[in-house]
Amino acid sequence: MNMVSSxxxxxxAQNIGLFAVVAVVFLQIRSRAAGWPxxxxxxxxxxxxxxxxxLGMADPVQVAPxxxxxxxxxIVGLAGPFGGPLAGVGAAAVSGAxxxxxxxxxxxxxxxxxxxxxxxGVLVAVAARRSGRFGNRHLAVLALLVTVMAPxxxxxxxxxxxxxxxxxLVPLSLGNFFxxxxxxxFLRKEQERLDLQIAxxxxxxxxxxxxxxxxxxxxxxxxxxxxxxxxxYCSPGFFQVMGLPPTERVTLEALNRIxxxxxxxxxxASIHASAExxxxxxxxxxxxxxxxxxxxxxxxxxxxxxxxxxxxxxxxVTDVTEAKRNEQAxxxxxxxxxxxxxxxxxxxxxxxxxxxxxxxGILGFARLLLDEDLTPRQNHxxxxxxxxxxxxxxxxxxxxxxxxxxxxxxxxxxTPFAIRDLIANCAAELLVRRRLVRILLAxxxxxxxxxxxxxxxxxxxxxxxxxxxRQAVDAVQRGVYNLVLMDVHMPEMDGHAATRAIRGLPSxxxxxxxxxxSASALPDEVQRCHDAGMNGHIAKPVDRAAMLDVIDHAVGKxxxxxxxxxxxxxxxxxxxxxxTVAEPIPLRxxxxxxxxxxxxxxxxxDACARLAAAFLDELPRRMSRLRAGGVAFVLAGGMAVxxxxxxxxxxxxxxxxxxxxxxxxxxxxxxxxxxxxxxLAGSVVDAAEEGARALREALPGDRAEALFKSLAxxxxxxx
Numbered sequence: 001m002n003m004v005s006s007x008x009x010x011x012x013a014q015n016i017g018l019f020a021v022v023a024v025v026f027l028q029i030r031s032r033a034a035g036w037p038x039x040x041x042x043x044x045x046x047x048x049x050x051x052x053x054x055l056g057m058a059d060p061v062q063v064a065p066x067x068x069x070x071x072x073x074x075i076v077g078l079a080g081p082f083g084g085p086l087a088g089v090g091a092a093a094v095s096g097a098x099x100x101x102x103x104x105x106x107x108x109x110x111x112x113x114x115x116x117x118x119x120x121g122v123l124v125a126v127a128a129r130r131s132g133r134f135g136n137r138h139l140a141v142l143a144l145l146v147t148v149m150a151p152x153x154x155x156x157x158x159x160x161x162x163x164x165x166x167x168x169l170v171p172l173s174l175g176n177f178f179x180x181x182x183x184x185x186f187l188r189k190e191q192e193r194l195d196l197q198i199a200x201x202x203x204x205x206x207x208x209x210x211x212x213x214x215x216x217x218x219x220x221x222x223x224x225x226x227x228x229x230x231x232x233y234c235s236p237g238f239f240q241v242m243g244l245p246p247t248e249r250v251t252l253e254a255l256n257r258i259x260x261x262x263x264x265x266x267x268x269a270s271i272h273a274s275a276e277x278x279x280x281x282x283x284x285x286x287x288x289x290x291x292x293x294x295x296x297x298x299x300x301x302x303x304x305x306x307x308x309x310x311x312x313x314x315x316x317v318t319d320v321t322e323a324k325r326n327e328q329a330x331x332x333x334x335x336x337x338x339x340x341x342x343x344x345x346x347x348x349x350x351x352x353x354x355x356x357x358x359x360x361g362i363l364g365f366a367r368l369l370l371d372e373d374l375t376p377r378q379n380h381x382x383x384x385x386x387x388x389x390x391x392x393x394x395x396x397x398x399x400x401x402x403x404x405x406x407x408x409x410x411x412x413x414x415t416p417f418a419i420r421d422l423i424a425n426c427a428a429e430l431l432v433r434r435r436l437v438r439i440l441l442a443x444x445x446x447x448x449x450x451x452x453x454x455x456x457x458x459x460x461x462x463x464x465x466x467x468x469x470r471q472a473v474d475a476v477q478r479g480v481y482n483l484v485l486m487d488v489h490m491p492e493m494d495g496h497a498a499t500r501a502i503r504g505l506p507s508x509x510x511x512x513x514x515x516x517x518s519a520s521a522l523p524d525e526v527q528r529c530h531d532a533g534m535n536g537h538i539a540k541p542v543d544r545a546a547m548l549d550v551i552d553h554a555v556g557k558x559x560x561x562x563x564x565x566x567x568x569x570x571x572x573x574x575x576x577x578x579x580t581v582a583e584p585i586p587l588r589x590x591x592x593x594x595x596x597x598x599x600x601x602x603x604x605x606d607a608c609a610r611l612a613a614a615f616l617d618e619l620p621r622r623m624s625r626l627r628a629g630g631v632a633f634v635l636a637g638g639m640a641v642x643x644x645x646x647x648x649x650x651x652x653x654x655x656x657x658x659x660x661x662x663x664x665x666x667x668x669x670x671x672x673x674x675x676x677x678x679x680l681a682g683s684v685v686d687a688a689e690e691g692a693r694a695l696r697e698a699l700p701g702d703r704a705e706a707l708f709k710s711l712a713x714x715x716x717x718x719x
Contacts (some may be wrong), residue, residue: 027187027190027191027194031194031197031198038084039086042083042084042085042086042087042090043086043087043090045079045082045083045084045087045090046079046083046086046087046088046089046090046091046093046094047090047091047094049075049076049078049079049082049083049087049088049090049091049094050076050079050090050091050092050093050094050095050098051094052075053071053072053075053076053091053094053095053098053114054094054095054098056070056071056072056075057070057072057095057098057099057102071175071176071179071183072095072099072110072113072114072117073113073114073116073117073146073149073150073176074117074146074175074176074179074180074183075091075095075183076088076091076092076095076114076117076118076121077117077118077120077121077142077145077146077180078121078142078180078183078184078187079091079092079118079121080118080120080121080122080123080124080125081121081124081125081128081134081138081139081142081184082134082187082188082191084125085122085125085126088118088119088121088122088125089118089122091118091121092114092115092117092118092119095114096110096111096114096115099111099114108156109153109156110153112153112156113149113150113153116149116152116153117146117149117150120142120145120146120149121142124138124141124142124145134188139180139181139184139185139188140181142180142184143176143177143178143180143181143184144177146176146177146180147173147176147177147180150172150173150176151169151172151173211235211236211237212235212236212237214235214237214316215318216237216238216241216316216317216318216319217234217235217236217237217238217239217240217241217242217316217317217318218233218234218235218237218238218314218315218316219231219233219234219235219238219250219301219313219314219315219316219317220232220233220234220312220313220314221301221312221313221315222310222311222312222313223271223275223310223311224309224310225308225309225310229252229271230251230252231250231251234250238250238317241297241317241318241319242258242287242297242317243258243287243289243290243295244258258287258288258289259285259286259287259288260285260286260287260288260294262286263285263286266283266285267283267285270283274303274311274313275303275311278303278304278305278311279303280300280301280302280303281299281300281301281302281303281313281315282298282299282300282301283298283299284296284297284298284299284320284324285297285299295319295321296319296320296321296323296324297317297318297319297320298317298318298319298320299315299316299317300315300316301313301314301315301316302314302315348399352396352399355392355396356393356396359389359392359393359396362385362389363386363389363390363393366382366385366386366389367386369382369385370382370383370386375604375606376604376605376606377458377604377606377607380458380604384460435460435461435462436482437461437462437482437483437551437555438461438462438463438464438479438480438481438482439456439461439462439463439464439481439482439483439484439485439551440463440464440465440466440472440475440476440479440481440483440484440485441453441456441463441464441465441466441484441485442465442466442467442468442469442471442472442484442485442486442487442490442495442498443465443467443485443487443490443517444467444468444487444489444490444491445487445645445648445649446614446618447611447614447615447618447649448487448540448648448649449465449467450607450610450611450614451542451603451611451648451649451652452485452517452542452547453465454603454604454607454611455542455544455547455548455602455603458602458603458604458607459544459548461551464479464481467490468490468491468492468493469486469490469492469493469494469495469497469498469501470492470493470498471492472484472486472493472498472502473493473498473501473502476502476505476509476512477505477509481512482512482513482555483512483513483514483515483551483554483555484502484512484513484514484515485515485517485538486498486499486514486515486516486517486534487517487518488516488517488518488525488529489518489641489644495516495517495518495529495532495534496528496529496532497532499514499516499529499532499533499534500532500533502514502533503533513535513536513554513555514533514534514535515534515535515536515537515538515550515551515554516529516534516536516537516538517537517538517540517542518537518538518539518540519539519540519541519644519647519648519663519666535554536550536553536554538550540647540648540651541647541648541649541650541651541652541659542648542652544602589656589657590655590656590657590658590687590690590691590693590694591653591654591655591656591691591694591695591698592654592655592656593654593698594654595651595652595653595654595656596608596653596654596695596698599611599652599653599654609699611649611652611653612653612695612699613699615649615650615653615695616692616695616696619646619688619692622642622645622646622688623684623685623688623689625638625642626639626642626643626681626684626685627681627685634669634674634677639665639669639677639681640665640666640669640670643662643663643665643666643669643681643684644662644666646658646659646662646684646688647659647662647663647666650662650691653695654695655687655691655694655695657687657690657691658684658687658688658690658691660687661680661683661684661686661687662684664680664683665677665680665681665683665684668680
């Protein structure tokens with residue numbers, strides 16, 4: 001084996017140096033193709049590596065007379081790691097095609113050597129990609145494999161194998177190993193530099209895009225150790241916010257020119273304070289643009305001290321002029337609201353004084369009236385006036401309390417109170433509100449009309465009364481009513497027919513709430529009322545509190561929903577009835593004094609005595625018709641009508657035995673048990689006689705006689 005001559009080494013160095021220059025040019029070309037599709041870029045790399053290998057074969061290094069070597073395996077082996085598998089295959093194909101074109105006895109060996117180098121490069125590239133990057137160990141493995149693989153091609157030249165081993169093995173191995181290491185290291189460094197440059201360019205692009213999307217501008221301000229203030233970087237948004245030309249250099253003089261004279265000392269003082277403490281610099285100040293417009297600027301940045309002593313602020317500036325204007329508008333609005341609140345408080349104080357003065361007279365005279373000898377009804381009305389005045393006084397005090405709350409001068413006082421008085425006052429307030437409800441009552445019996453009218457008037461309602469359904473339809477068309485109380489069983493036109501007639505009238509008359517009144521509370525009767533268009537059912541005998549509640553619900557729902565059809569039926573007293581009603585059992589006592597006293601409390605003693613007198617006057621005539629009624633009278637329904645008419649007034653006056661007997665008679669007649677009618681009618685007559693005696697004993701004789709005479713006149717005048 002011959003020693004390696006200096007000429008050989010010089011030739012190898014020149015050859016590798018030529019390859020390095022070509023590789024640098026190639027990397028420059030590669031940088032231009034950074035945005036191309038990957039297959040196209042890799043194919044171009046394979047073509048370039050193959051071309052470099054062809055140049056190497058075109059200018060080989062002579063190691064002995066007639067024997068030449070070159071760096072083709074180095075170039076083809078590096079194509080895979082730096083261009084991918086496609087580049088490795090492409091480089092081997094280009095260089096192999098050129099070697100076939102050259103011909104000669106070593107063509108087959110040369111193509112085999114190039115194919116092996118390309119395959120080695122592809123395998124090492126795949127392994128490097130799996131590990132993440134092509135590093136020094138991959139390069140060393142590539143250099144060793146390329147070096148070991150090259151001599152095996154000598155075996156394809158049996159006539160020249162020994163001579164090649166003696167003359168070319170050492171320089172070829174050294175050239176392949178060190179050439180791969182040298183050129184691979186150079187290419188890897190260039191590749192890393194190129195990757196860093198691409199990453200830097202992308203980072204700068206992203207930074208510029210981010211800065212462009214910010215609502216303001218970005219800047220860097222540096223205060224040097226010598227006290228000089230400069231701005232190394234300002235984004236385009238900074239110039240736009242500050243009103244400076246984009247081409248102007250930002251200097252202290254430029255800032256002095258645009259800073260508002262009143263804010264200039266404050267700006268520089270805050271900068272020096274931040275430089276001393278390294279606290280964040282946050283400030284709002286004004287600038288004056290070239291056109292004279294004043295704008296508010298908000299600046300925010302962090303201070304950092306560098307090793308050389310410079311203080312650096314990296315921050316942003318935004319235009320907050322609109323926010324400042326809104327803030328000033330809010331302040332002005334708050335001042336105006338406070339002034340309006342004071343004016344309102346003064347107005348309320350004045351009005352409360354003006355209202356309390358006449359109210360003092362109302363309450364005073366109400367108290368004087370209550371000290372007089374009034375009738376029960378007058379006393380009741382005087383109490384309502386007094387309680388309504390007290391309620392109004394409470395409202396005035398509440399208004400003053402709201403004024404004190406707004407002024408921050410409300411004082412809470414612990415005062416004991418009686419819950420009964422509170423409830424009574426609430427009830428009085430409700431009574432006052434009920435005065436606004438105008439009611440039409442359709443009832444054919446004078447006693448029932450008197451009773452129900454008295455109940456409604458005592459609750460503060462305004463009432464008109466008619467005696468049959470036809471009169472009710474006419475009255476609804478003439479007057480303005482909030483509600484109709486419709487008796488079901490009436491002559492001329494019953495309650496069902498009258499309701500259907502009213503529902504046929506145009507709105508709003510046709511949509512007036514109508515409540516049925518009947519002594520029958522059976523589900524079938526209630527459903528008939530509902531089918532006729534009624535909105536609720538009040539069972540007789542009438543319970544005053546229950547009736548007033550149903551009226552309040554009916555009127556209140558219409559006011560809330562606007563139409564009667566939107567009122568839930570259950571709220572009107574319908575839908576909560578039992579499926580069956582047991583037939584009443586006649587009670588033993590003829591008169592329940594507790595019920596009579598309750599009626600007297602509800603209506604007043606005079607009204608109660610008038611009703612009792614009217615009932616006692618009419619009772620004998622009804623009993624005569626019951627005694628004289630025969631089969632025809634029963635079949636025509638006359639007996640049922642007489643018994644039905646007695647249920648409500650007798651029960652209201654406390655004649656519980658008579659009311660129970662009448663219910664039993666009505667139930668038998670409805671069930672078709674006419675054979676029992678005669679016996680039950682006798683029970684009604686007996687109960688009527690006992691009840692009449694008990695009722696006369698309960699009423700003072702002289703007062704009952706006077707009231708009877710007065711009532712008789714009223715009955716004659718009643719339609």
